[in-house]
Amino acid sequence: MAGMRPGIIILREGTDTSQGKAQLISNINACQAVADVVKTTLGPRGMDKLIFDGRKVTISNDGATIMKLLEIAHPAAKTLVDISMSQDAEVGDGTTSVVLIAGSILKQIKPFVEEGVHPQIIIRNVRNAAKLAVDKVAELSIPYDTSTPEGQQMLIKCASTALNSKLISGHQDLFSPMIVSAVKELDDADALDDLRSLVAIKKIAGGDVRQSFLVKGVAFKKTFSYAGFEQMTKKFANPKILLLNVELELKSEKENAEVRITDPEQYQSIVDAEWQVIYDKLDSCVQCGANIVLSKLPIGDLATQYFADRGLFCAGRVEDADLKRVSKATGGTIQTTTNDLFDGVLGTCGKFEEKQVGDERFNVFEECPQTLTSTMVLRGGSEQFIAESERSIHDALMVVKRCLKSRAVVAGGGAVEMEVSKVLREHALTIDGKGQLITTAFAKALEIVPAQLCDNAGFDATDVLSALRRKHTQDEDGKWYGVDIAEGGICDTFKAGVWEPCDNKRNSLGAAAEAACVILSIDETVVNPKSQDPGAMQGNPGMQQQKPLSNMMGNAMDAVNAQKGGSRSGNLGNGVSYMRGRG
Numbered sequence: 001m002a003g004m005r006p007g008i009i010i011l012r013e014g015t016d017t018s019q020g021k022a023q024l025i026s027n028i029n030a031c032q033a034v035a036d037v038v039k040t041t042l043g044p045r046g047m048d049k050l051i052f053d054g055r056k057v058t059i060s061n062d063g064a065t066i067m068k069l070l071e072i073a074h075p076a077a078k079t080l081v082d083i084s085m086s087q088d089a090e091v092g093d094g095t096t097s098v099v100l101i102a103g104s105i106l107k108q109i110k111p112f113v114e115e116g117v118h119p120q121i122i123i124r125n126v127r128n129a130a131k132l133a134v135d136k137v138a139e140l141s142i143p144y145d146t147s148t149p150e151g152q153q154m155l156i157k158c159a160s161t162a163l164n165s166k167l168i169s170g171h172q173d174l175f176s177p178m179i180v181s182a183v184k185e186l187d188d189a190d191a192l193d194d195l196r197s198l199v200a201i202k203k204i205a206g207g208d209v210r211q212s213f214l215v216k217g218v219a220f221k222k223t224f225s226y227a228g229f230e231q232m233t234k235k236f237a238n239p240k241i242l243l244l245n246v247e248l249e250l251k252s253e254k255e256n257a258e259v260r261i262t263d264p265e266q267y268q269s270i271v272d273a274e275w276q277v278i279y280d281k282l283d284s285c286v287q288c289g290a291n292i293v294l295s296k297l298p299i300g301d302l303a304t305q306y307f308a309d310r311g312l313f314c315a316g317r318v319e320d321a322d323l324k325r326v327s328k329a330t331g332g333t334i335q336t337t338t339n340d341l342f343d344g345v346l347g348t349c350g351k352f353e354e355k356q357v358g359d360e361r362f363n364v365f366e367e368c369p370q371t372l373t374s375t376m377v378l379r380g381g382s383e384q385f386i387a388e389s390e391r392s393i394h395d396a397l398m399v400v401k402r403c404l405k406s407r408a409v410v411a412g413g414g415a416v417e418m419e420v421s422k423v424l425r426e427h428a429l430t431i432d433g434k435g436q437l438i439t440t441a442f443a444k445a446l447e448i449v450p451a452q453l454c455d456n457a458g459f460d461a462t463d464v465l466s467a468l469r470r471k472h473t474q475d476e477d478g479k480w481y482g483v484d485i486a487e488g489g490i491c492d493t494f495k496a497g498v499w500e501p502c503d504n505k506r507n508s509l510g511a512a513a514e515a516a517c518v519i520l521s522i523d524e525t526v527v528n529p530k531s532q533d534p535g536a537m538q539g540n541p542g543m544q545q546q547k548p549l550s551n552m553m554g555n556a557m558d559a560v561n562a563q564k565g566g567s568r569s570g571n572l573g574n575g576v577s578y579m580r581g582r583g
Contacts, residue, residue: 023525024113027076028106031519034077035103037070038063042096042449044164044485045457048388059384061165062391063095064088075525079518083511092398093162094504097449101512104448106519108441117434119520125438126520130513132427133420133446134506140416140479141408141502142494146187154409155180155400157497161412162399164498166392167385171209175393178214182374183400185216189372195401200325200375201393203386206358207379212389217349217368218329219375220322222361223315226301231308233291234354239313241347241365242290243327243334248316249300250278281338282306288341292352294318294326296334313352315363325375329368399501408502413482413493414450414468416505421446422472442513453483464490 040047041061048061051069058069067084080099087098109122145151159176163169182199186192202219261267282303285293292313293299299307299316307314318326327334332347350367357377376393380386403409410416424443428436447465454461464483467490471478482498484491 020523021113021116024119024520024522025110027519027522027525028110028113030074030077031080031106032103034067034070034072034074034080035099038066038096038099039103039452040456041066042100042165043453043456044169045453046096046165047456048167057384058387060388060391061096061167062388062395063097063099065391067095067099075527076519076522079515083515087507087511088398091402091501091504091507093395093500094508098508098512100448100452101445101508102515104445105442105512105516108445109438109516109520112434112438112441113520117438119523121434122438123517123520125435126442126513126517128435129424129439129442130509133424133442133509133513136420136423137410137416137502137505137509138408140419141406141410143408146184146404146407152180152184154499155184155403157499158403158409158501159396159400161498161500162396163392166395167388168209168392174210174212175396178212178376179393179396180400181216182214182376183397183404185371185374186401187404189370191372192401192404194372195397197321198325198328198373199397200321200373201390202362202375202377203390204358204360204377204379205383205386206381209378209380209385209389211379213377215364215366215375215377216371217364217366217375218322218325218373219362219364219377220319222354222363223317224298225315226299226304228301228305228308232304232313233311234313236291236313236352238348238350239291239352240289240343241292241294241326241330241332241349241352242285242288242341242345243323243332243347244285244293244295244338245297245323245334245336246281246295246338247297248278248281248285248293248295248303248314249298250274250302278302284338284341286310286312288346289343290341290346294323296320296323313354325373326365329365329370329373331369399504402501402503406501406503409499410502410505411480411482411492411494412498412500413485413491413496414453415480415482415493415498416500417446417449418468418472418482419479420509422469446509450483453485457483457485457488459483459488464488 038049041049041063046061048059049066051058051060051066053069058065060066060069064084064087067081070081072078072081080102083102084095084099087095105126109126112122113119144154146155156176159179160172163172163175168175183192183195186195186198191198200218200220202221259270261270286307290312293307294314295316296318297316299314303316304314323334326332327347330347330349333345335341335345348369349365352366353364355362355364358379362377378386378389378393380389421443424439424446428439428443431439450468451461451465454464468481468483471481471490475481480492480494481490482493484493484496
């Protein structure tokens with residue numbers, strides 16, 4: 001008894017910890033569960049997910065959108081959400097693939113963890129295998145010149161491949177040329193990095209999807225208007241455009257303002273001064289020679305009628321992004337005052353018209369001197385369909401942007417994954433020790449992409465994978481063979497026109513391997529009950545006293561299970577149950 005030391009408590013009462021092999025396997029299981037949710041959305045035959053968050057319904061098969069809406073609570077599984085978001089920001093497409101590959105790597109590595117291989121050995125070999133895989137993709141890629149007609153077709157096929165797995169896959173012939181045209185204008189002006197701000201997507205419910213169109217310029221929905229709006233001129237050729245961040249509205253004095261007068265006639269002079277201020281602003285706008293006046297701030301009924309009487313068109317409360325696009329397209333400068341306006345601050349365009357599109361009216365600026373900006377107007381029967389169309393168009397825009405930056409493509413359909421897998425298997429034979437097994441496991445993990453494409457299309461994955469392995473190993477010209485989604489079996493996906501940017505695959509493999517390494521490097525999970533459940537300590541006092549006991553029992557059970565080689569983890573937070581590892 002004299003030699004025993006009292007236990008030292010360094011964590012707040014109620015804090016739950018789980019560590020060792022058991023919690024590592026629990027984290028791997030959680031990541032596999034997340035990958036299982038999105039795997040059915042992969043490829044042209046992938047299914048959609050319907051997610052209801054209590055306010056609105058979202059129907060999508062975009063990996064990043066689904067991962068974001070799932071609101072995953074498991075602390076380790078959130079890593080997969082992060083890599084999906086980074087893939088979406090970096091490349092725009094491949095967000096499902098990167099989650100699948102990361103989950104597959106962890107699944108293939110799991111037996112080594114259970115058998116007691118040190119995580120650092122696994123991490124080192126996974127990183128080496130990932131580096132070799134990324135380098136091999138760069139070596140396999142086929143460069144091209146985007147200035148030639150063949151390069152233009154390459155871009156259209158890359159856009160079509162990105163749209164293949166989307167809801168609007170049946171309308172590639174309409175959208176792919178529109179997307180390439182919009183992005184190519186930015187590339188010619190060396191403004192690809194401003195893609196998000198210069199290419200706008202507007203949604204109008206109703207009509208047929210084939211009624212969607214591209215405006216080489218700027219288009220935005222008619223803003224809130226006052227009396228007199230219908231009397232204005234709605235069509236101009238070569239107009240001069242004034243852009244303002246000024247309120248053109250008669251404003252009364254503030255409630256707490258105080259003006260002292262000695263003569264009733266002085267009151268009228270104050271009222272006249274208020275009117276004179278607004279009239280001076282309006283006169284300045286007309287005298288500068290502008291035909292169209294746009295303002296980020298309100299343009300009131302007085303100003304609307306004033307401009308209508310003089311043959312001008314005006315629109316107030318224009319969204320900031322739309323106003324900036326008009327500025328870029330027309331060459332106009334946004335003014336914060338109406339004083340000293342001159343011809344140099346005005347923009348111009350070849351044609352302006354207010355058009356009726358479905359139930360909405362759109363202000364359309366075309367034939368602009370700066371051909372940087374484009375606006376895609378999407379039509380569709382339902383709100384959910386149009387929202388998914390917008391996400392699909394965004395992915396394709398990002399893919400074409402990435403193609404123009406990397407100027408190299410690889411074949412899709414699982415072909416590049418199978419070829420890299422073959423190279424890794426061959427390389428594994430040159431490695432001594434555990435690294436050989438881990439590299440082989442990494443190679444097998446890459447086969448999840450063609451296997452899942454087969455499963456989603458209703459084909460036998462075992463037969464197709466066997467045929468692909470044989471083709472890639474035995475035939476010299478078999479490196480571009482992937483899954484034939486249309487007929488079943490295998491085909492040369494490069495000849496079939498299933499092309500993806502080289503950067504897409506390189507980023508997917510690198511991010512997936514890095515996420516797997518992050519999961520494997522976690523040796524202890526500490527969950528603070530206060531941050532997980534803020535109301536926990538304000539509930540039933542009796543329950544508060546019982547909670548530490550339940551944690552102590554849970555930790556004790558963890559220790560026993562770990563000794564027996566089991567994989568039970570402790571509590572990981574509110575709503576997360578104990579999990580027994582598979583395998």
